[in-house]
Amino acid sequence: MQEILDSPLKIVIVEDDSGLNELIKRRLIREKYQCVQFYRAADALAWLSSNSADLMLLDMVLPDSSGEDLIYKMESNSISIPFIIATGQGSESLAVKMLKRGARDYLVKNSEFLDVLPSTVEKIWREVQIEKLLARAREQIVLQNATLSAVNDYSPDGILSVDSYDKILSYNAALLRIWKLTESRMDSFNGSDFINHASSALPPEAEFSKTVASLASDSKGLIFKELAVGSNYYEVYISPVRTDHGDISGRIWFFRDITAHKKALDVLEEARIEAENNARMRSRFFAVVSHDIKTPLNSIGGFLSLLKDSKLDETQKEYVDIAKAASSHLLMLVNDILDFTRLEHGNIEFNYADLEVFELVHDCISPFIPASQESGTNLTFEILPSVQPVISGDSLRLRQILMNLVGNAMKFTRKGSVKLTCKPDPDSKSMLLFEVADTGIGIKKEVAKFLFTPFSQADATISAKYGGSGLGLAISRQLAERMGGYIDFDSEEGKGSTFRLHIPVSHH
Numbered sequence: 489m490q491e492i493l494d495s496p497l498k499i500v501i502v503e504d505d506s507g508l509n510e511l512i513k514r515r516l517i518r519e520k521y522q523c524v525q526f527y528r529a530a531d532a533l534a535w536l537s538s539n540s541a542d543l544m545l546l547d548m549v550l551p552d553s554s555g556e557d558l559i560y561k562m563e564s565n566s567i568s569i570p571f572i573i574a575t576g577q578g579s580e581s582l583a584v585k586m587l588k589r590g591a592r593d594y595l596v597k598n599s600e601f602l603d604v605l606p607s608t609v610e611k612i613w614r615e616v617q618i619e620k621l622l623a624r625a626r627e628q629i630v631l632q633n634a635t636l637s638a639v640n641d642y643s644p645d646g647i648l649s650v651d652s653y654d655k656i657l658s659y660n661a662a663l664l665r666i667w668k669l670t671e672s673r674m675d676s677f678n679g680s681d682f683i684n685h686a687s688s689a690l691p692p693e694a695e696f697s698k699t700v701a702s703l704a705s706d707s708k709g710l711i712f713k714e715l716a717v718g719s720n721y722y723e724v725y726i727s728p729v730r731t732d733h734g735d736i737s738g739r740i741w742f743f744r745d746i747t748a749h750k751k752a753l754d755v756l757e758e759a760r761i762e763a764e765n766n767a768r769m770r771s772r773f774f775a776v777v778s779h780d781i782k783t784p785l786n787s788i789g790g791f792l793s794l795l796k797d798s799k800l801d802e803t804q805k806e807y808v809d810i811a812k813a814a815s816s817h818l819l820m821l822v823n824d825i826l827d828f829t830r831l832e833h834g835n836i837e838f839n840y841a842d843l844e845v846f847e848l849v850h851d852c853i854s855p856f857i858p859a860s861q862e863s864g865t866n867l868t869f870e871i872l873p874s875v876q877p878v879i880s881g882d883s884l885r886l887r888q889i890l891m892n893l894v895g896n897a898m899k900f901t902r903k904g905s906v907k908l909t910c911k912p913d914p915d916s917k918s919m920l921l922f923e924v925a926d927t928g929i930g931i932k933k934e935v936a937k938f939l940f941t942p943f944s945q946a947d948a949t950i951s952a953k954y955g956g957s958g959l960g961l962a963i964s965r966q967l968a969e970r971m972g973g974y975i976d977f978d979s980e981e982g983k984g985s986t987f988r989l990h991i992p993v994s995h996h
């Protein structure tokens with residue numbers, strides 16, 4: 489603003505009396521104005537058509553035309569410049585005519601002319617500047633309004649602006665849509681009418697008007713997280729509008745449609761609940777079924793043992809043996825399933841105590857000695873001297889894992905060797921490593937990553953040929969992890985496999 493008011497002012501003087509022209513110029517220069525002098529209308533017009541000035545002082549009678557004609561010509565050449573009329577004879581009617589044509593003021597060239605000239609110029613100049621500033625402000629307001637209405641029009645949010653006298657200043661199409669309002673109805677509303685309308689469209693428990701009434705005038709932010717309007721859901725925000733001085737001049741409301749978002753969340757939540765229910769049902773099913781199967785199975789096993797000791801012929805004995813093998817296999821399966829479900833639901837407790845490594849290793853090997861002698865598999869074990877003889881661990885669970893690993897190795901190694909080695913874990917000082925290496929059938933690369941998945945076996949032919957539930961490794965891995973360790977393995981198809989149990993040597 490200031491920069492416009494302070495810029496040096498350039499004044500065009502059009503006056504045929506060269507003496508007066510000069511006097512005017514001197515008087516104005518004294519006031520720090522710049523001047524351009526002309527004596528004829530045509531010269532002034534020519535100059536103005538390619539130069540600009542801020543103000544013109546125009547004599548009404550010129551040798552080549554009247555001042556009035558010059559103004560006409562300027563207008564038709566689209567030259568616009570604020571001007572002041574100066575004339576020798578004081579004619580009221582000419583003054584009115586020229587003021588109508590846009591003259592800013594009218595000066596009579598009498599004895600006071602040169603004295604009033606500077607203050608008149610100053611006054612006109614100020615007026616012109618203020619008009620310019622106003623025009624600029626108006627332009628800015630128009631631009632801001634255009635921006636605001638574009639935001640309003642294109643916003644997917646319903647927007648409503650109300651002033652502090654409850655008058656509605658603006659609203660957008662989205663707002664009308666949300667609240668099923670017509671433009672004419674909305675135009676008849678003030679802020680309270682809108683609130684009443686909204687309340688009546690909502691169930692009483694939404695407490696819309698109550699919540700709104702309880703808001704302080706400077707409340708800001710989310711006031712409803714999930715307002716159900718018809719079949720849609722909205723977040724409702726409110727924000728005070730402040731003047732430059734910080735006074736609150738009104739409020740803006742925003743209604744944001746969150747229906748799609750909420751639906752997506754609901755679907756997710758339903759899926760989560762369903763998954764949870766399924767898991768709970770499954771584990772109950774397993775628990776009940778497993779127990780119901782175990783009890784009769786135990787008695788079948790027991791009675792088969794009794795039967796075997798009774799008087800039977802050889803064929804009958806053979807049948808009883810087959811039945812007994814089948815029932816103990818079934819029992820093992822049920823036990824695996826029980827273990828697995830318990831592990832899945834964290835229902836297994838561990839008992840840590842000091843245990844002797846030799847005893848552990850020995851106990852895991854000895855049950856397989858008869859089978860190894862029968863098949864000719866070379867079953868051995870080794871405990872490296874650097875292994876401390878006593879560690880802290882859950883001997884039952886460690887045995888379960890190791891017997892499963894040795895059992896698998898034996899199962900998949902018909903000829904060759906199986907070796908259990910116990911040594912310090914090269915990767916960690918606080919871990920012990922139990923390695924079960926076999927020279928059996930090995931594991932195909934493509935199935936290796938599924939080995940620890942429950943119920944997975946390398947392929948269908950394997951379960952047919954070697955039996956098993958596909959749960960052993962899944963259980964072993966989970967047990968190892970619960971005890972702070974892990975299992976990994978290497979294998980080459982046709983050459984053999986090495987499974988490794990890494991386990992911490994102490995538990996605190």
Ligand code: ADP
Nearest residue numbers: 896897900930945946956957958959960961985
């Ligand atoms: P299963 O009770 O069937 O043995 P596991 O979980 O213990 O179940 O093993 C899953 C599958 O991993 C086995 O069926 C077999 O295909 C493969 N597997 C495990 N150990 C070995 C091994 N030492 N050599 C070859 N394959 C093995």
